[in-house]
Amino acid sequence: MQFDSFADFIAMGGYGFYVWLSFGSCALILLGILFSSLNDTKRIFSSVKQQAQREERIKKAKQEAGQ
């Protein structure tokens, strides 16, 4: 461990602002694009499900109308 205390770790020898700005924005951006992509997956899955359900309903309605 290069730092004597947690306070020293945060202070980063006086450069704390810049170091944590860098690491913080990096984490933000990386997590941001990761979650945005996972969200897109969820959206696509639910829209495919919705479409499938719609078509089921339409098929059923046609069958009932045909009888």
Added chain:
Amino acid sequence: MVKQHSYWQLFSAVFSKDLKLAFRQRAEIVNPILFFLIVITLFPLAIGPEPGLLARMAPGIIWVAALLSTMLGLDKLFRDDYHDGTLEQLIASSYPLPLTVLAKVAAHWVITGLPLVLMTPVFALLLNLESSALLATVLTLLLGTPLLSFIGAIGAGLTVGLQKGGILMSLLVLPLYIPVLIFATSAIDTSSMELAYSGQLAILGAMLIVAIIAAPIAISSALKVSVS
């Protein structure tokens, strides 16, 4: 048997047609030059008329203005032909599309780039450009404006089918213009210090040759995608 035309006949036919069409709309030809003049006038108004400062910034200002006015004129390159169906015909014809594209870009340069080169002494005067740098400025514009036309035509080809194509094309093309800008302004700066600038000119010339050979191919693929 349909009479086959030679490559040279194809080139000159497309070239002269574009020139003729452009000259029928005189106003359109003047626009890029006027824009160039206005931009050059704006800079002293914005940064102050101090001659030393203007002289130092002159190469950069002239070149950024040339860049911007070239981009302004590029929108016209394929758009009219796209809208009236000529472009589709050119693509579908049995003649090589890169050659047709070469002719169109050459005509475009004669209309937009060449006037800039010819009017350089006027601009140099307005911006207090060092007289030792005048020849370098003319030469860099002579080599550079065709280069700008070729690179820009790639962007024009990609965006011709789009609604808001104009702005997007500028965004696409500007990063590609940066090397041209760097070498051209460096050549002018070097010449104003009375040093040899043939190296920068050589690089510009090399880029131009590569552009003449390679750009028409990229432009043709882009046009085929846009028209599909």
Added chain:
Amino acid sequence: MWKWLHPYAKADRAYQLCNTLLPYFAVVTVVCMIVGWVWGLAYAPADYQQKDSYRIIFIHVPSAILSMGAYSSMAIAAVIALVWQLRNAELAVIAIAPVGACVTAIALITGAAWGKPMWGAWWVWDARLTSELILLFLYLGVLSLYHAFEDKKAAGRAACILAIVGVINLPIIHFSVEWWNTLHQGATITKFDTKAIDPSMFWPLMVNIVAFAGFVGVVTLIRLKNEILQREKHRPWVRDMVERG
């Protein structure tokens, strides 16, 4: 020789391949990211000149390397897509672009945050930062071109052409900016000398580079899967898969 690759031109096989690869990339990424960040922030020794601010190198260098790596991969995929007319390769181009743009942005932000304590200014027009900025424009150009087209097939091909034109220009841009920068030398150049880097800093750097590479891989795979699903929405294999959950 390349026959074993042929099945992956089909969307469902490509999708399966992404699913197979994803766990490996994810594990490598998570492990290396955690190890790399902890090592770099807490255990690597402070630099003699730059003290603790140099720790930014552990994310600045990997993100810069990956920004160019991602662009090269994008360009290779673009060439494959155009030459062999492979739709999956087009989709790969679009999958990589946003990730590449993000990593480039990180390189720029961390570069600025490093520059402020070192050179006294948030932004300096040094050769590498300027080239990174132009690279960001190239990424954003590919993305905006793709999204400007209504017809996504044409959009994919146009994006591929732009990516290829960009990659040809990339070395020229780097070279010209380097050259421009040496002409207009700034006040001081306190570049971190990465050639003579101490092993105690070299290894955490390597781990972080692997972590970033893994991350780009993970998100690209996820986005590629999304693009494939989006294109193949109406096909039975997608329906079946979604129903199975």
